[in-house]
Amino acid sequence: MVETRIRRRARWARIFFLIPFIAVLWVPFYNRTEPMWLGIPFFYWYQLLWIPLTAVVISAVYWFELAQTRHRPEDRP
Amino acid sequence: MNWIAIFVFVALFVFVTVLGFVAAHWRKGDLDLLHEWGLGGRRFGTFVTWFLLGGDIYTAYTFIAVPALMFGAGAIGFFAVPYTIMIFPILFLIFPKLWTTAHRNGHVTAADYIRARFDNRWLALAIAITGLVATMPYIALQLVGMQVVIGAMGVETQGWAGDLPLVIAFLILAAFTYTSGLRAPAMISVVKDTLIYIAVFAAIIVVPLHLGGYGKIFEAVPPDKLLLPTPGPGTLGSYSAYATLAFGSALALFLYPHTITGILSASSAQVIRRNAAILPAYTLMLGLLALLGFMAIALGVREMPQFADGFQRYGNNFAIPALFIASFPSWFVGVAFAAIAIGALVPAAIMSIAASNTYTRNIYREFIHPDCTDAQEARMAKIVSLIVKIGALIFILALPLEYAIQLQLLGGIWIIQILPAIVFGLYTRFHNSWALLAGWVVGIVSGTWMAGTLGFKASVYAIHLFGLTIPGFAAVYALIANIVVAVVLSLVLNALHLGNKDTSLHADYA
Numbered sequence: 001m002v003e004t005r006i007r008r009r010a011r012w013a014r015i016f017f018l019i020p021f022i023a024v025l026w027v028p029f030y031n032r033t034e035p036m037w038l039g040i041p042f043f044y045w046y047q048l049l050w051i052p053l054t055a056v057v058i059s060a061v062y063w064f065e066l067a068q069t070r071h072r073p074e075d076r077p
Numbered sequence: 078m079n080w081i082a083i084f085v086f087v088a089l090f091v092f093v094t095v096l097g098f099v100a101a102h103w104r105k106g107d108l109d110l111l112h113e114w115g116l117g118g119r120r121f122g123t124f125v126t127w128f129l130l131g132g133d134i135y136t137a138y139t140f141i142a143v144p145a146l147m148f149g150a151g152a153i154g155f156f157a158v159p160y161t162i163m164i165f166p167i168l169f170l171i172f173p174k175l176w177t178t179a180h181r182n183g184h185v186t187a188a189d190y191i192r193a194r195f196d197n198r199w200l201a202l203a204i205a206i207t208g209l210v211a212t213m214p215y216i217a218l219q220l221v222g223m224q225v226v227i228g229a230m231g232v233e234t235q236g237w238a239g240d241l242p243l244v245i246a247f248l249i250l251a252a253f254t255y256t257s258g259l260r261a262p263a264m265i266s267v268v269k270d271t272l273i274y275i276a277v278f279a280a281i282i283v284v285p286l287h288l289g290g291y292g293k294i295f296e297a298v299p300p301d302k303l304l305l306p307t308p309g310p311g312t313l314g315s316y317s318a319y320a321t322l323a324f325g326s327a328l329a330l331f332l333y334p335h336t337i338t339g340i341l342s343a344s345s346a347q348v349i350r351r352n353a354a355i356l357p358a359y360t361l362m363l364g365l366l367a368l369l370g371f372m373a374i375a376l377g378v379r380e381m382p383q384f385a386d387g388f389q390r391y392g393n394n395f396a397i398p399a400l401f402i403a404s405f406p407s408w409f410v411g412v413a414f415a416a417i418a419i420g421a422l423v424p425a426a427i428m429s430i431a432a433s434n435t436y437t438r439n440i441y442r443e444f445i446h447p448d449c450t451d452a453q454e455a456r457m458a459k460i461v462s463l464i465v466k467i468g469a470l471i472f473i474l475a476l477p478l479e480y481a482i483q484l485q486l487l488g489g490i491w492i493i494q495i496l497p498a499i500v501f502g503l504y505t506r507f508h509n510s511w512a513l514l515a516g517w518v519v520g521i522v523s524g525t526w527m528a529g530t531l532g533f534k535a536s537v538y539a540i541h542l543f544g545l546t547i548p549g550f551a552a553v554y555a556l557i558a559n560i561v562v563a564v565v566l567s568l569v570l571n572a573l574h575l576g577n578k579d580t581s582l583h584a585d586y587a
Contacts (some may be wrong), residue, residue, distance in 0.1 A: 048158065
């Protein structure tokens with residue numbers, strides 16, 4: 001069982017997780033029909049769009065932490 | 078009777094049943110050990126965990142109820158999307174840490190961890206009971222999804238004979254869960270999710286073609302359902318309700334025993350982090366599925382005479398089955414309905430396993446039979462998994478459906494109250510276990526009270542603050558009360574040096 005401990009100093013990148021929270025919790029911003037996209041009101045495509053965007057944010061943080069941890073094996077606890 | 082659909086449905090059902098029994102031999106382990114039976118030996122890699130957690134979170138009930146809410150109530154039902162977006166950063170941030178702790182110390186349940194972390198068996202008991210009570214109605218509701226699709230194929234679901242298909246399905250479920258443990262739903266979830274993806278993607282391509290594009294679908298939706306109502310002066314109205322429903326549900330999700338079971342069965346903390354990045358694929362599917370509710374409106378299924386009986390019996394839950402019957406050939410209807418029914422088996426199996434792990438570890442072994450052997454413990458869990466399922470079956474067949482729905486709603490309010498103990502416990506030594514228990518009591522009581530003032534029918538409670546009305550998810554308000562009590566009492570008790578034993582076994586407890 002491989003266990004990767006993420007270096008503490010690599011964890012600052014997790015601050016980016018705030019972005020999807022703000023994006024989907026700020027309801028007044030997206031409770032509207034315009035601009036439409038392919039006939040889909042803004043309310044719907046905006047929230048759907050944040051699904052892949054959140055996956056991108058999480059993947060980026062994951063790769064960043066992994067790279068930081070692998071590059072400096074001597075720091076691994 | 079729709080014979081072709083029934084034939085395809087039964088064939089797929091038989092296939093997963095065989096799979097369920099074969100699963101006992103998959104990545105073979107000693108099934109007389111609780112962590113082998115109830116956690117699949119903690120051996121699931123990224124791929125299997127993706128299917129298992131996907132099958133665990135996105136249940137048959139979700140597939141029926143979310144589009145039904147869109148169909149009936151409109152935009153508010155879309156809160157499922159922000160909800161299942163926010164769960165992933167939460168999963169990434171908190172749960173690899175819980176996995177690491179549980180793995181090092183052999184914890185099988187959340188209450189195991191609390192017991193070791195705080196050395197307070199009463200706090201652990203509170204955590205265990207909350208999990209059990211919140212899970213039971215959830216299992217019962219899985220049957221609802223199954224009942225609707227069986228009924229939609231023209232099988233009579235009223236009376237004694239009508240209950241038979243459901244009873245058979247549950248007996249099969251009980252049998253393979255008993256023999257194979259968590260390996261069975263893990264294996265079946267691969268089939269189930271493949272079928273679900275096929276059904277949903279077919280629907281979002283084929284139905285708009287029928288109807289002349291997405292533009293036409295949204296045009297057919299009444300304006301009051303298309304967006305959230307704009308709040309009037311002095312209130313945050315639907316905005317705060319929508320946001321807190323999504324946020325509170327996201328906080329609660331990974332506290333359920335069945336989701337924690339899915340997380341702890343992963344083979345490493347990295348598997349969990351990777352899954353936080355790839356599980357959103359399911360959320361995309363759920364979002365598209367939600368839109369099927371609007372497609373059902375556009376297609377006008379409610380007005381079609383052949384569905385009048387179904388709507389009368391199952392209410393809005395009939396919208397999606399009706400949409401499929403109206404848009405697809407019979408054989409594909411069979412595939413889609415099988416996907417929903419199997420989609421009920423997977424989470425029901427995981428939930429019953431999680432409930433029996435919790436009962437066995439944290440009530441039976443802790444309070445009733447402390448010196449039981451590992452084999453006795455595993456056998457007890459298997460027997461409890463049967464009792465749990467029979468209980469759920471009786472619940473659905475003998476009691477009105479509203480009871481299960483109301484209890485599940487209350488379960489969501491209750492389960493979030495274990496958050497302070499679990500999450501704060503992972504990060505700090507500040508909290509006193511008795512303060513956490515007091516916070517839990519306050520959270521449970523205030524949350525239940527708020528739901529009670531709404532007749533246990535809704536969970537959006539309006540609080541009034543400085544002349545502003547803020548409707549919000551009762552679970553979130555109760556959680557705030559819980560946290561305030563836990564922090565203030567911890568301050569007091571720590572100052573008095575009362576009951577603040579540091580019993581951490583390992584450095585990884587904060």
